[in-house]
Structure formats: C-alpha cells, structure tokens
Amino acid sequence: MLGGMLRARVGLVGFVAFSLLLLAATGGVARSDSPGQQQARRYEYIYGAELMSPQEREAYRRELSRAPDEPKRAQIRKRQRERLHQRARERDVTLDDAGVVRGRNRGNRP
Numbered sequence: 032m033l034g035g036m037l038r039a040r041v042g043l044v045g046f047v048a049f050s051l052l053l054l055a056a057t058g059g060v061a062r063s064d065s066p067g068q069q070q071a072r073r074y075e076y077i078y079g080a081e082l083m084s085p086q087e088r089e090a091y092r093r094e095l096s097r098a099p100d101e102p103k104r105a106q107i108r109k110r111q112r113e114r115l116h117q118r119a120r121e122r123d124v125t126l127d128d129a130g131v132v133r134g135r136n137r138g139n140r141p
Contacts, residue, residue, distance in 0.1 A: 082126075
C-alpha cells in the first residue's frame with residue numbers, strides 16, 4: 032500500500048532510488064540469522080562473474096574466505112582475473128576495468 036502511494040507520488044525512478052537507499056541504510060532484507068551468519072553472506076563483487084557458473088563463483092568465494100591474509104587473497108584475485116581474461120578472449124568478448132563483460136554475445140554463461 033505504502034509502496035503504491037509512494038510510487039504514484041515520485042514516479043518509478045524516484046521509487047527505485049528510494050528503495051535502494053532504504054536497502055543500503057538498513058543493510059538489506061531483514062533476516063533471522065545471527066550476526067556471524069549475516070556477515071558470512073556478504074560477498075564482494077566478483078570480477079568477471081558473468082563468465083562464471085554459480086558453482087565457480089561459490090568455489091572462488093570459498094577460496095578467498097580460506098586465505099590466511101590479504102596478500103594471499105590478492106594473489107587469488109590476480110589469478111582469477113587472468114583466468115577470466117583468457118575465458119573472455121575464447122568467447123570473443125572483453126572485460127572492462129570493473130570486470131563487466133562487453134562484446135557481441137556478452138559471454139553466454141556456461
């Protein structure tokens with residue numbers, strides 16, 4: 032009800048912007064998990080994720096979480112970037128600086 036009234040007043044763009052601000056301010060959707068479980072579910076953006084299967088993304092997250100320190104995590108990220116650049120070349124697409132696929136077929140996930 033409130034969402035409908037707000038949307039009618041500020042338009043779709045305003046409603047979406049408001050919703051995103053609200054999610055950012057509250058930390059996302061409320062969960063009944065413990066704080067430790069919520070922290071474990073927060074993931075960083077994965078460079079080139081569009082070129083990876085869900086299983087590959089989860090394995091990459093596990094590998095990062097098991098790294099003992101930041102230099103080891105940086106090494107894992109660098110190796111992952113190199114692997115994904117190779118995959119992008121094979122699929123005739125490119126990855127921009129943020130790791131977003133640019134090109135003809137946008138990567139066609141495996």
